[in-house]
Amino acid sequence: xxxAGMDAALMCVQHGSREGRNVTAWQNDVFxxxxxxxxxxxxxxxxxxxxxxxxxxEADPSIRAVVLTTEEEGVALAAGAWLGGQRAxxxxxxxxxxxxxxxxxxxxxxxxxxxxxxxxxxxxGEFNPWQVPMGTATQAxxxxxxxxxxxxxxxxxxxxxxxxxxxxxxxSSVAVAVLLSQxxxxxxxxxxxxxxxxxxxxxxxxx
Amino acid sequence: xxxxxxxxxxxxVRDAGDLLVVAGLGSATYDLGAAGDxxxxxxxxxAMGGAxxxxxxxxxxxxxxxxxxxxxxxxxLMGMGxxxxxxxxxxxxxxxxxxxxxxxxxxxxQTSHTGLGTDxxxxxxGCGWPATARARTMAEVAALRPRLREEALFAVVEIxxxxxxxxxxxxxxxxxxxxxxxxxxxxxE
Numbered sequence: 254x255x256x257a258g259m260d261a262a263l264m265c266v267q268h269g270s271r272e273g274r275n276v277t278a279w280q281n282d283v284f285x286x287x288x289x290x291x292x293x294x295x296x297x298x299x300x301x302x303x304x305x306x307x308x309x310x311e312a313d314p315s316i317r318a319v320v321l322t323t324e325e326e327g328v329a330l331a332a333g334a335w336l337g338g339q340r341a342x343x344x345x346x347x348x349x350x351x352x353x354x355x356x357x358x359x360x361x362x363x364x365x366x367x368x369x370x371x372x373x374x375x376x377x378g379e380f381n382p383w384q385v386p387m388g389t390a391t392q393a394x395x396x397x398x399x400x401x402x403x404x405x406x407x408x409x410x411x412x413x414x415x416x417x418x419x420x421x422x423x424x425s426s427v428a429v430a431v432l433l434s435q436x437x438x439x440x441x442x443x444x445x446x447x448x449x450x451x452x453x454x455x456x457x458x459x460x
Numbered sequence: 461x462x463x464x465x466x467x468x469x470x471x472x473v474r475d476a477g478d479l480l481v482v483a484g485l486g487s488a489t490y491d492l493g494a495a496g497d498x499x500x501x502x503x504x505x506x507a508m509g510g511a512x513x514x515x516x517x518x519x520x521x522x523x524x525x526x527x528x529x530x531x532x533x534x535x536x537l538m539g540m541g542x543x544x545x546x547x548x549x550x551x552x553x554x555x556x557x558x559x560x561x562x563x564x565x566x567x568x569x570q571t572s573h574t575g576l577g578t579d580x581x582x583x584x585x586g587c588g589w590p591a592t593a594r595a596r597t598m599a600e601v602a603a604l605r606p607r608l609r610e611e612a613l614f615a616v617v618e619i620x621x622x623x624x625x626x627x628x629x630x631x632x633x634x635x636x637x638x639x640x641x642x643x644x645x646x647x648x649e
């Protein structure tokens with residue numbers, strides 16, 4: 254929990270907000286777009302970039318928010334929701350896209366609408382090298398599985414891109430992913446405070 | 461251990477009424493088709509590990525209907541995290557029955573984890589499922605049947621690993637899905 258809290262605090266000091274961006278506003282726009290599209294089930298694996306959507310979904314009596322153990326569950330959840338007459342969305346981070354690959358075969362085989370919002374890591378000022386491989390492959394992997402990929406790079410367009418993606422997915426019964434770029438979200442800055450090298454790694458100075 | 465899988469499935473879906481049934485890929489799908497085709501049957505031919513979560517999405521979307529997921533041990537093992545996800549939602553109109561032959565039957569009968577010590581009922585209980593049950597006789601399967609239509613029950617039925625004659629139900633997913641939705645009275649998108 255302490256780590257999660259620290260990450261949330263770090264949102265405020267990310268590269269995105271250094272460019273004068275309001276992280277809260279576009280995240281609210283994105284959730285509003287899901288609401289307007291009539292989404293009633295939201296499966297998610299948490300990410301800081303989805304924090305507001307997750308919080309608002311959990312608080313919304315007309316939406317069922319389902320925390321997942323792995324992202325592929327969210328594809329199957331969306332299939333079940335659609336079979337039962339509801340619209341769903343999957344919120345995940347780019348690293349989770351790799352976990353969904355075979356489950357995405359549901360979308361094409363059932364010819365069902367599928368909407369996922371993917372917060373990107375590994376592409377914009379990334380600090381953690383372990384995020385880079387899947388972040389680099391995300392778009393190609395989705396495309397290879399037949400998912401149409403749209404992208405939002407700027408806060409002002411995020412809600413609009415999600416609205417268009419939802420219309421496309423639910424209107425044409427196709428699978429659509431919106432990549433919410435790391436530039437939009439801001440690269441995590443772990444090293445805001447001075448760190449000093451110690452035996453075996455780094456630690457916050459003055460502790 | 462000696463239970464015939466076809467007899468087990470036939471009993472589980474006997475007098476199914478408007479029960480919504482999701483079958484996991486492989487033998488569970490063949491068994492469900494062999495028990496009698498219905499518009500309320502969803503046959504999976506892929507998406508291994510996804511049957512339980514499809515059942516959950518369906519159960520949440522149709523709270524006034526009962527959903528039964530029937531799948532094999534291999535399929536359930538691949539989607540084991542779903543047992544935690546489902547329990548966490550507290551959905552009460554979803555039940556799951558695993559036909560456990562302790563084998564990966566489709567691929568040559570290799571021993572699965574349930575044959576190597578994994579107790580799926582214990583996993584489900586540990587995930588917070590309110591009720592779990594294990595059936596080894598047809599009388600116990602018959603006792604499971606009403607419970608699977610009333611409770612949020614996770615059940616394992618120990619079945620014979622013996623192979624049975626193939627029965628292949630419809631495999632056009634788009635057609636199966638639209639027939640299923642139509643049976644629920646859902647208009648096309």
